[in-house]
Amino acid sequence: MSQPYRMETQNLSVYYGKHPGVRGVSLPVHDRRVTALIGPSGCGKTTFLRALNRMHDLTPGVRVEGRVLLDGEDVYAPGVDPVVVRRRVGMVFQRPTPFPTMSIFENVVAGLRLVGVRDRRVLGQAAERALRMAALWDEVKDRLHAPAVDLSGGQQQRLSIARALAVEPEVLLMDEPTSALDPISTQAIEDLLTELKNSVTIVIVTHNMQQAARVSDYTAFFLDGEMVEFDATDRLFTNPADPRTEAYITGRFG
Amino acid sequence: MNRTLRRRYLRDRVMVGLVGLGTAAVLVPLFFILYYVLVQGIGALDLAFFTRPPAPPGETGGGMLPAIAGSLVVDTLALLMAAVFGVAAGVLLAEYPDHPLNPPLRLVVDVMAGLPAILMGLVAFALVVRPMGHFSGLSGSVALALLMIPIVTRATEGVLKLVPWELTEAGLALGLPRWRVIVNLVLPAARGGILTGLMLSLARGAGEAAPLLFTAFGNPYLTANPLEPMDTLPLKLYVYAISPYPDWHRQAWGAALLLAAAIMAASYLARRAFRR
Amino acid sequence: MPDWIYRRLGDRLFAALVVFLALGVVAAALLVALVLYQGSALAFRTFGFFGFLTSQAWDAVRGQFGAWPPLAGTLITASAALLLAFFPALAAAIYVVEYAPRWLKEPVAYLIDLLAALPSVVYGLWGLFVLVPPVRDGLERPLFTWAAVHAPALVPLLGPPTGIGLLSATLVLALMIVPYASSLARDALALVPQSQREAMFALGATRWEVVRRVVIPYARAGIFSGVVLALARALGETMAVTMLIGNAVNLPYTVFGPAATMASLIANEFTEADTDLHLSALIAVGFVLLLLSLLTNLVAGWMLRRLARGEGRR
Ligand SMILES: Nc1ncnc2c1ncn2[C@@H]1O[C@H](COP(=O)(O)OP(=O)(O)OP(=O)(O)O)[C@@H](O)[C@H]1O
Ligand SMILES: [Mg+2]
Numbered sequence: 021m022s023q024p025y026r027m028e029t030q031n032l033s034v035y036y037g038k039h040p041g042v043r044g045v046s047l048p049v050h051d052r053r054v055t056a057l058i059g060p061s062g063c064g065k066t067t068f069l070r071a072l073n074r075m076h077d078l079t080p081g082v083r084v085e086g087r088v089l090l091d092g093e094d095v096y097a098p099g100v101d102p103v104v105v106r107r108r109v110g111m112v113f114q115r116p117t118p119f120p121t122m123s124i125f126e127n128v129v130a131g132l133r134l135v136g137v138r139d140r141r142v143l144g145q146a147a148e149r150a151l152r153m154a155a156l157w158d159e160v161k162d163r164l165h166a167p168a169v170d171l172s173g174g175q176q177q178r179l180s181i182a183r184a185l186a187v188e189p190e191v192l193l194m195d196e197p198t199s200a201l202d203p204i205s206t207q208a209i210e211d212l213l214t215e216l217k218n219s220v221t222i223v224i225v226t227h228n229m230q231q232a233a234r235v236s237d238y239t240a241f242f243l244d245g246e247m248v249e250f251d252a253t254d255r256l257f258t259n260p261a262d263p264r265t266e267a268y269i270t271g272r273f274g
Numbered sequence: 275m276n277r278t279l280r281r282r283y284l285r286d287r288v289m290v291g292l293v294g295l296g297t298a299a300v301l302v303p304l305f306f307i308l309y310y311v312l313v314q315g316i317g318a319l320d321l322a323f324f325t326r327p328p329a330p331p332g333e334t335g336g337g338m339l340p341a342i343a344g345s346l347v348v349d350t351l352a353l354l355m356a357a358v359f360g361v362a363a364g365v366l367l368a369e370y371p372d373h374p375l376n377p378p379l380r381l382v383v384d385v386m387a388g389l390p391a392i393l394m395g396l397v398a399f400a401l402v403v404r405p406m407g408h409f410s411g412l413s414g415s416v417a418l419a420l421l422m423i424p425i426v427t428r429a430t431e432g433v434l435k436l437v438p439w440e441l442t443e444a445g446l447a448l449g450l451p452r453w454r455v456i457v458n459l460v461l462p463a464a465r466g467g468i469l470t471g472l473m474l475s476l477a478r479g480a481g482e483a484a485p486l487l488f489t490a491f492g493n494p495y496l497t498a499n500p501l502e503p504m505d506t507l508p509l510k511l512y513v514y515a516i517s518p519y520p521d522w523h524r525q526a527w528g529a530a531l532l533l534a535a536a537i538m539a540a541s542y543l544a545r546r547a548f549r550r
Numbered sequence: 551m552p553d554w555i556y557r558r559l560g561d562r563l564f565a566a567l568v569v570f571l572a573l574g575v576v577a578a579a580l581l582v583a584l585v586l587y588q589g590s591a592l593a594f595r596t597f598g599f600f601g602f603l604t605s606q607a608w609d610a611v612r613g614q615f616g617a618w619p620p621l622a623g624t625l626i627t628a629s630a631a632l633l634l635a636f637f638p639a640l641a642a643a644i645y646v647v648e649y650a651p652r653w654l655k656e657p658v659a660y661l662i663d664l665l666a667a668l669p670s671v672v673y674g675l676w677g678l679f680v681l682v683p684p685v686r687d688g689l690e691r692p693l694f695t696w697a698a699v700h701a702p703a704l705v706p707l708l709g710p711p712t713g714i715g716l717l718s719a720t721l722v723l724a725l726m727i728v729p730y731a732s733s734l735a736r737d738a739l740a741l742v743p744q745s746q747r748e749a750m751f752a753l754g755a756t757r758w759e760v761v762r763r764v765v766i767p768y769a770r771a772g773i774f775s776g777v778v779l780a781l782a783r784a785l786g787e788t789m790a791v792t793m794l795i796g797n798a799v800n801l802p803y804t805v806f807g808p809a810a811t812m813a814s815l816i817a818n819e820f821t822e823a824d825t826d827l828h829l830s831a832l833i834a835v836g837f838v839l840l841l842l843s844l845l846t847n848l849v850a851g852w853m854l855r856r857l858a859r860g861e862g863r864r
Pocket of ligand 1: 039
C-alpha cells in the first residue's frame, strides 16, 4: 500500500514556446527525504521545480509534457485541480515575497485564511508553530502585528518559509532559498531542513554544492535541460557515474 | 475541506462573471458611442462639409470650412507655444536637476495638469481678450497652450531622463560645451518621446471647446487672421448640437467623426513615435 | 569666433533661455490663480466669501449671486458619476491585467485609452441624441407615472421627466470618466510584481483570491489616487454636462430636473454676462472650482507619494 515514491516525474519536458527548458526528465522524489537539484545556471532547475506544482499553468505560452505523479496520480491528468495540487505541494521562491499590506501574522496565516479558518486561537497556534519551524518565532513574537516589510531580508525569507509551512504541505519545493541570505540565516534554514524532513518531503534547488552535500539525501545533476545523473547524495558526490557530474562537482566546469 | 473548496470555486466563478459584466458595462456603451459617431458622421462628410462656409440658420447645406481652418490655426499656434515652453521646462527639470526653480516648477506642472480646462479659458480671457478688447483665435491658442504645456513638460522630462548619462559624458569629452551636447546630442536622442508628448498634448487640446467659448468665440466667416474671432471644430460642434436645426445636427455628427479621427491619428502617431 | 564666446557665453545664454521659458510656465500658473482671485474680488466684496459660498440666490436681474446651487450641482453629479463608474472601471482594469488572454489585452486597453481621449463635446452630442430619448421614455416617464400613482411624496423629488437634467448629465459624466479611471487603475494593477501573485497561487489560492487578497491590496494606493484624479476630472468637466444638464441655477435640485454645475454655469453665462458683478460672480465660481480641484489633486498626489514611499520600503 505504501507508494514507492512520494512524487515522481516520468519523461517530463517543459517548452517555452518552441524552446525546451527541460527535456525528458524522470526523477523520483523519496518520501520525507531531501532531494537536491544542482547544475549550472540556465540548466532548467527552476523550470523543472515549477512543473511539480503546476506553476507553469500561470504563464502563457509554456507547455508541459510527460507525467508528474503525486502519490501515484498524475497532477496534470484531466480533472485534477491545480489549486489542490499547490496546496499539497508548497513552494518557496528564490527572493522573499512578503505580502506588503499584511502584518507578519497575517502573512503566515494567509494560506489558512483561504480555506476559511477564522478561529483566532487556531490561527494563533498555527502561526506560532510555523514560525518556530522556520526559526523566526523568537525574533518576531513581540511584534506579530507589525508590517511584514519591516523585517530584514533574511527574516522575510524565513517568513516566506513559515507561510508555506503553515498550510502543512506534503511536499515543499524550495528554489535557492538561501541565495540571498547571510551565513547565519542560511545556517538557520539548513537546520530547519534537517528538522523538517521528519514530516515533509523536500525538493531544493541550490547553487551551493556544500549545501547540497550537507542537507540532502538524494541529488540530481542537471545540464542543458536534461538530468545527467541522480543518486544518493553521498554516492553522487564521492563516486559520480558520469564524467560531466564529476567535472561539475570538482569545479572544473564552465 | 471539500465544501469550502466548492464554495471558493463558486466565489471564483461569480467573480469572473462580475468582472466580465463590469468590463462589458464599460465596453458596450463605449462601443455604441464609436458606432454612432461613425455611422452618423460618415453621411455628413461630403465635399461641402470641407469646402463651404456655414449656411444661414435653418437653411440646409453649407459646411465647416471656417471651423476646420480655424481649428488648424488655433491648434497649430497652441502647439507651438506649448512646444516652446513645455520642452524648455522639461529640459530644465531633466538636465539641470539642481536648479532652484525646479521644485516650484514641478509643483506648478502637477497642479496645472489637473485643472479644469474651462479655467484656462477664464485666464486667457482676462489676459488676452480684455486687453485686446475683442475675442480672437490667438486668445484661444493661449488657453489651449496653458492646458497642453504640462503634458509636454512631463513627457519631455520623462524621456530626457531615459537618455543615458554616458551620451552627455561622451559629448563633453569631445570638447563640446554643455548647450551643444543638449541641443545636438541629448534632444535628438529623445526626439521620439518628445514627439509623443507633443502629439498627446495636441490630441487633448484639439478636442477642447470649453476654454474657447469666450476666447476664440466662433466666427461664421473664413479667416486666417488669429487676431480675429475664430471658429473651431469643437466649438461649432457644440453650437450645432444645441441648435434646433436637423441639418446642423447632421453636420455636428460629421464634426464629431472628424475630431475623433484626428485624435485617433494623433494618438496613433504618438504611439509610433514612442516605439522608435 | 573666440572659444570663450562659444563655450561660456553659449552655456550661459542657453541656460538663461531655458530658465526664462520655464519661468514663463511658473508665471502662467501664478497668473491663473491671480486672475481668478482678482476677478472674483468684486463678488466676494459684495457678498462675502462665505456668504457667496452659501447663498442660494442666482439672479442676474436682481444682481443676487450665490455659489451654493452650482457647487451642490457639481458635487452631486461628480460623486454620483464616480459611484457609477468605480466598479465597472475597476472591473475592466482587472479584466485586462488579470483575466484577458494575451492577444486581447492590447486591443481592449487601446480601445479604453482611445475613449478616454474622445472630446467632451462628442460625448455631449451622443448623450443629447442617443442617450436622452431612452432615458426619458424608458426610465424617467415610467418612474414618474408610477410615483404619481403610488408614491406622490416622491414626485417633487423626481422632478420633470424631460430627459434633460441631473440624471442624464450624471450618466454621461460617468461614461466619460470610466475609461480614464480604468486606465489609471490598470496602470496601478500592472505595477504589481508577478512574484506577488505567484506567492499566493503557491499557497493554493484561486485566481479571484489572488486578485482580492494580493493584487488589489498591493495596488490600492494607485487605485485610490486614480479614483481621486477621476473625481477631479468629473468636477471640472464642462461641455458634455453643459449640453445635458439643462442649466437651471436653482435649488432644490431634483433627480430628473434641470440643474447646473460650476463649469456648466460659467460656460453657459459667461458671454452673456453684462454687468461687472455678474462677470465677477462667474469668475468667483471659477475660483471656487479652482480651490476644489486643487484640493482633490493634492489628495491624489499625497496618495501617490505614499505609494512611492511604500515601494521604497519593499
Ligand atoms: N519565461 C521563460 N521564457 C523563455 N525561456 C525561459 C523562461 N524561463 C526560463 N527560460 C529558459 O529555460 C532555460 C532554463 O531556465 P531555468 O530558469 O529553469 O534555469 P535555472 O537552472 O533555474 O538557472 P539559475 O540557476 O540561473 O536559476 C534557460 O535556457 C532559460 O533561458
Ligand atoms: Mg533558477
